[in-house]
Amino acid sequence: MRWLAMILAATLSLSAWALDLQQAKRQGLIGEQLNGLVGVVQGGGQVNAVASDINRKRLESYRDIARKTGTSLAVVQARAGQLNIERTPSGQYVQLADGRWQRK
Amino acid sequence: MRVAILVFWSLWLAACTPRVEVVVPDKPITVNLNVKVDHEIRVRVDRELEKLFEQEQELF
Numbered sequence: 001m002r003w004l005a006m007i008l009a010a011t012l013s014l015s016a017w018a019l020d021l022q023q024a025k026r027q028g029l030i031g032e033q034l035n036g037l038v039g040v041v042q043g044g045g046q047v048n049a050v051a052s053d054i055n056r057k058r059l060e061s062y063r064d065i066a067r068k069t070g071t072s073l074a075v076v077q078a079r080a081g082q083l084n085i086e087r088t089p090s091g092q093y094v095q096l097a098d099g100r101w102q103r104k
Numbered sequence: 105m106r107v108a109i110l111v112f113w114s115l116w117l118a119a120c121t122p123r124v125e126v127v128v129p130d131k132p133i134t135v136n137l138n139v140k141v142d143h144e145i146r147v148r149v150d151r152e153l154e155k156l157f158e159q160e161q162e163l164f
Contacts (some may be wrong), residue, residue: 018137021162021163027139053161057160057163058163058164061156061160061163065149065152065153065156068152069145069148069149069151069152071145071148074150074157075145075146076153079146079149079150080154083153083154083157084164085148087157087164
């Protein structure tokens, strides 16, 4: 029973974050960075909270991949950043090498 | 006789030493190896990342 509750809570909280991340990206509050993490384009406390939660989970996964493929976290982050920016739909923000945000 | 052997050995060693040094700096092979490893790692990392994008859609 406790198991079920935990799984349910995890799934619900994940889908709640999902909505927030996608909304924030569509509203131009959050963008993709070259280091494979999201950054805050503009916004307050709630946007920061979403970004840091997503980044914490992403970093965990990136570390797993680095371990699995026998490379460094930096290599995984660089590849992830490039792929994320390629996958970003037009209208949303990506960060350039000099740190400026650009609408794709 | 012993002196002759000693002289022969020192000549032998002296003759051999430069050869070892010539073999060591062989850079092109190292560079090619690095490129190959980098490419393989890139392919493996990309494959794992694509998997991650599908499995954890809420994070991307």
